Amino acid sequence: MDVIVICKLRDRRKAQGLSQRDLGALVNIDHKAIGNYETNKTKMNILTAAKLAIVLNCKIDDLYEYRRN
Template sequence: MAYKVGRCLLRQKLKDAGMTQLQLANKLGVTEQQINKYVNNRQGMSLQVAKNIAVILNCHTDDLYEWVIVGENE
């Protein structure tokens, strides 16, 4: 079975944590615009960024995206 990355779930994770995009940006040392790109699926996160966000939000990196099953051969 194979998976592909679906939509980013960062907006909901931020809401669940009671954190704004600006607060996350400040903790990561990036701009709010960069976080907004992730939230709106305009740019994917690198594994390093996803790991750092997961640590800040106290979740797993897998929790930051929807995962779509694509089948055995993909």
């Protein structure tokens, strides 16, 4: 089965009123990496997803959308 994983980080970040630079600073990640996660250019590892979920006050699962291809 083919699955598409879509990162919803941008929606969560904007809902909190944070810029990519602000969010990156909170979790010690370069703002360019945040942009790459948001555009699905780079997949984040589970530790990064956990840090972002904590800062954004959500579950890791809330940062993703899953669809069958």
